[in-house]
Amino acid sequence: MMRHIIQFLLITSLSGCASYEKFRQVTEELEMPSKIFRADFNQTWQAVIEVMKKYDIAQRNQEAGYIKTRWMDNTMEVNFTDSFGSSDAVKAARFKLVVNVVKGFRSSSEVAKVTIYKRQLVEQDFLQGWKEIPTDGIMEQTLLYRIERLIDNDNKLKEIDKAREKEQLENF
Numbered sequence: 001m002m003r004h005i006i007q008f009l010l011i012t013s014l015s016g017c018a019s020y021e022k023f024r025q026v027t028e029e030l031e032m033p034s035k036i037f038r039a040d041f042n043q044t045w046q047a048v049i050e051v052m053k054k055y056d057i058a059q060r061n062q063e064a065g066y067i068k069t070r071w072m073d074n075t076m077e078v079n080f081t082d083s084f085g086s087s088d089a090v091k092a093a094r095f096k097l098v099v100n101v102v103k104g105f106r107s108s109s110e111v112a113k114v115t116i117y118k119r120q121l122v123e124q125d126f127l128q129g130w131k132e133i134p135t136d137g138i139m140e141q142t143l144l145y146r147i148e149r150l151i152d153n154d155n156k157l158k159e160i161d162k163a164r165e166k167e168q169l170e171n172f
Contacts, residue, residue: 033140039151041065041103044112047150048101055097060064065101070098071121078122088090092123095135114147116140121156 037044045062052067059068071094076092098117105111118140121130 035144040110067099069097090122095120
C-alpha cells in the first residue's frame with residue numbers, strides 16, 4: 001500500500017514539474033509579438049485582413065477580433081533556415097497563426113493592438129511524433145510591419161483626399 005502511495009506521489013510530482021516547465025517557457029521565452037497602432041479598430045482590421053489573405057484562414061471573427069489559420073506546411077523553410085545549424089533536418093514541419101485585434105483608447109483617440117501567435121510543430125521521425133518548438137519571431141514581426149505599412153499608406157491617402165477636398169472647396 002505504501003509503495004502505491006509513493007508511486008502516485010512520484011508520478012504526480014513529475015507531471016507537475018513538466019507542466020510548470022511548460023508554463024515557465026510560455027511566460028518567459030514566448031513573449032508574443034504585438035504592436036499598438038494609431039488607427040481605429042476597423043482600419044486596423046482591414047489591414048490585418050489584407051495581410052492575412054495569403055494564408056489559409058480557418059476562422060475569422062471581426063466582432064471578437066481574431067483570425068486563426070489552418071495548419072500550413074513549412075518543412076522546406078525550417079530545413080533551409082536550420083541548414084547551417086547543428087541539428088538534423090526535420091521530416092515535417094507545420095505552423096498555425098492566431099491573430100488578435102483589440103480596440104483601445106489612448107488619451108481621447110482610438111487605437112488598436114494587434115497580437116500574433118505562431119505555433120510551430122516539427123516532426124523528426126514518425127516514432128517521436130509532433131513536437132512544439134518556440135518560434136523565432138521573424139514571421140510575426142514581418143506581419144506586424146506589413147500591417148503598419150498598410151495603415152500608414154491608408155492614412156497618407158486620407159490626408160491627400162482631405163487636402164484635395166479643401167482645395168476644391170476654396171477654388172469653388
